[in-house]
Amino acid sequence: MHVGVLAGGPSPEGEGSFLSAESASKALGDLGHTSELIDLSEPGFWSRLKKVDAGFIAGHGWYAEDGKLQGLLEVLGVPYTGPGVLASALGMHKPTFKQLLVGKGIPTLPWASLTKAASREEIAKVIDRLGLPLFAKPASNGESFEAGIIRSMDDLQELLTSDGLYSSHEYIVEPFATGNTLTIGILQDGDRLIPLPVLEAVSHNEFYDAESKQNPDLHEYLCPAPVAPHITDRITELALLAWQACGCHGISRFDFMLNEQGPVMLEMNTVPGLTRQGNLAAMAEASGLGFNRIIELMLNSASNRPTYCP
Incomplete structure (x- = not known):
C-alpha cells in the first residue's frame, strides 16, 4: 500500500507529532509499504489525500485527534486509521468524556x-465543592500542556486569566490525587480486542507533567506495571467498557490513577504517541507483539472499519 502519514498541523502538539510520524513511517517501510508524510499545516494538504491508499493518523491534539481530521477523511472517502469522528471527539473533550x-x-x-470568563464567585464554588489542592488542565488538550497543581483561589484565577500558547477557553479541574499513574492500550485485530499490558509511568517531577513526559531522564516506565493481578484485571475491564461506550475502533489508550479506592479512569487517547521511546512502544514490547505488529494492526484498522462509523 501507499500510505499517507498525517502529522503536524496548528495544534500545540503538532510539532511533536512528527516524531510519531517518523516512527510509523519506518515501521511501515519494514512491513513492505511505501509512505509519504502529509503535513496538516500545509495549504491544500487535502489534495494529496486522494493519491494514497490509506491515511495513517500520527497527528496529536487539535485538528488531528479531535474528530475534525477524521470527518474530512470520511467525506473524502479516504480509509484512515484509528477511531472515528465520535470517539475521537469524546476523547478530546475531557468534560464530555467524564x-x-x-x-x-x-x-x-x-x-x-x-x-x-469564570467569576471569582464561580471559582469559589468549585473550590468549596472539590476542595484544595486541585489539578487543572485545558479541557481539550494533551501532553499536560499548561496543566498544574492549584493550591489557592488565586492560583486558579491566574491560570484562567493567563494567555498561554496552549490554553483553550475551557479548563477542567479535579481534586489533586497522588497515586500510581497507569495506562493501558487496547488494539483491534479484526473482531478481536487485544488489551496490552498495563504500564506504570513514574515521574521524577511532582506530577507526570509535559516536561517529564518528553524527557526520558525524568520518567520511568514499568511494564507490566507492578500491581496486583486483580488491579490489572479491573483496569482492563474498565478500559474495555469505555472502548465500547465510545465506539472506538482500531486503537485507543486509557489513563488511570490508582488510589485507595482502586483504579479511576482519567482520560482516553485515540491517537497514542508512536515514538519508539513512548509508552505504547513499551506496552508493545512487553506484550510480545512488538512495535511493527502494532503499526500493522493500526494500518489494518483503515480497511476493516464498519460501513458507517459515527
Whole structure:
C-alpha cells in the first residue's frame, strides 16, 4: 500500500507529532509499504489525500485527534486509521468524556469545568465543592500542556486569566490525587480486542507533567506495571467498557490513577504517541507483539472499519 502519514498541523502538539510520524513511517517501510508524510499545516494538504491508499493518523491534539481530521477523511472517502469522528471527539473533550464515564458507572475523579470568563464567585464554588489542592488542565488538550497543581483561589484565577500558547477557553479541574499513574492500550485485530499490558509511568517531577513526559531522564516506565493481578484485571475491564461506550475502533489508550479506592479512569487517547521511546512502544514490547505488529494492526484498522462509523 501507499500510505499517507498525517502529522503536524496548528495544534500545540503538532510539532511533536512528527516524531510519531517518523516512527510509523519506518515501521511501515519494514512491513513492505511505501509512505509519504502529509503535513496538516500545509495549504491544500487535502489534495494529496486522494493519491494514497490509506491515511495513517500520527497527528496529536487539535485538528488531528479531535474528530475534525477524521470527518474530512470520511467525506473524502479516504480509509484512515484509528477511531472515528465520535470517539475521537469524546476523547478530546475531557468534560464530555467524564460525563460518559459517570453514565456508564466507570469510576472517575469528581470534576468541574471553568471557562476563562469564570467569576471569582464561580471559582469559589468549585473550590468549596472539590476542595484544595486541585489539578487543572485545558479541557481539550494533551501532553499536560499548561496543566498544574492549584493550591489557592488565586492560583486558579491566574491560570484562567493567563494567555498561554496552549490554553483553550475551557479548563477542567479535579481534586489533586497522588497515586500510581497507569495506562493501558487496547488494539483491534479484526473482531478481536487485544488489551496490552498495563504500564506504570513514574515521574521524577511532582506530577507526570509535559516536561517529564518528553524527557526520558525524568520518567520511568514499568511494564507490566507492578500491581496486583486483580488491579490489572479491573483496569482492563474498565478500559474495555469505555472502548465500547465510545465506539472506538482500531486503537485507543486509557489513563488511570490508582488510589485507595482502586483504579479511576482519567482520560482516553485515540491517537497514542508512536515514538519508539513512548509508552505504547513499551506496552508493545512487553506484550510480545512488538512495535511493527502494532503499526500493522493500526494500518489494518483503515480497511476493516464498519460501513458507517459515527
